[in-house]
Amino acid sequence: MIARELIRKVRKIQIRTSHVVDDLLSGGWHSAFKGRGIEFEEVRPYHSGDDVRSIDWNVTARAGEPFIKLFREERELTVILLVDASASLQFGSQDQTKQDLVTELAATLAFSAIKNQDKVGLTLFSDRVESTLPPRKGVNDVLRLIRALVLHRPSGRGTNLTMALEHLNRTVKRKSVVFLLSDFQDTGYDKPLRLASKRHDLVPIVVADRREREMPSVGLLPIRDSETGSFRWLDTSNRVHRALFTRAIAEKNLRRDTLFRKLGIRAIYLSTGEDYVEPLQRFFRMRERSK
Secondary structure, three states: OOHHHHHHHHHHHHHHHHHHHHHHHHOOHHHHOOOOEEEEEEEEEOOOOOOHHHEOHHHHHHHOOOEEEEEEEEOOOEEEEEEEOOHHHHOOOOOOOHHHHHHHHHHHHHHHHHHOOOEEEEEEEOOOEEEEEEEEOOHHHHHHHHHHHHHOOOOOOOOOHHHHHHHHHHHOOOOOEEEEEEOOOOOOOHHHHHHHHHHOEEEEEEEEOHHHOOOOOOOEEEEEOOOOOOEEEEEOOOHHHHHHHHHHHHHHHHHHHHHHHHOOOOOEEEEOOOOOHHHHHHHHHHHHHHO
């Protein structure tokens, strides 16, 4: 992609997400995601009326007069975007691929973070860690993040959520808000997902396309797995074949959602070609009420 085309595409994403960011911030981003909590700031001499429970007894003993601890609320968050870049994200039947949706979502979340004075970082993964941008704050840093999303051509084709989550658990030591954007075309990631949900405020965002849940009756259809490259012909006019396809997808999704519920994780579910603002706002309002 030449520089002029890249600038146009990044600018288009920036314009499309600008009004969405304001909607999300007014919809509860600030209150849905709390800062790290209360942090010690300094000590000062005790004044009449101060809470005696704040007295620092060690300093008081050394100074020979009472001192109290002062604390401040740390509001700044670190937001990590853990973004699936596998080949299955290139699918889309609604004038939008799952990759397009993920890119716009990631941009929206990144702009929301910096507008709330938070830091935001990015990790792209497939069946390997593709690239990582450390958490930073500032419009230029977000634009660099969007450029990385737009320009990236993954080395791997498959999805390895275990590897991606283990990389997160190993490298991000400070508790962060982690948005995991993926179509979850993988299994066996229970253990690292459990650990990540304990260490971080983990929010899975499941992206899908309607044609992945229901197969149209269009006769003999060539089917290729975008991640494995395997190929076969399928008679979609056969009602039994369509029913088996739908059941297999439903069972896989049920296993994923059962795991989320077991771990107490609330996920966001989005589909290509549909508005994603209202589901995000609804999620933030729900988070705000549960705090």
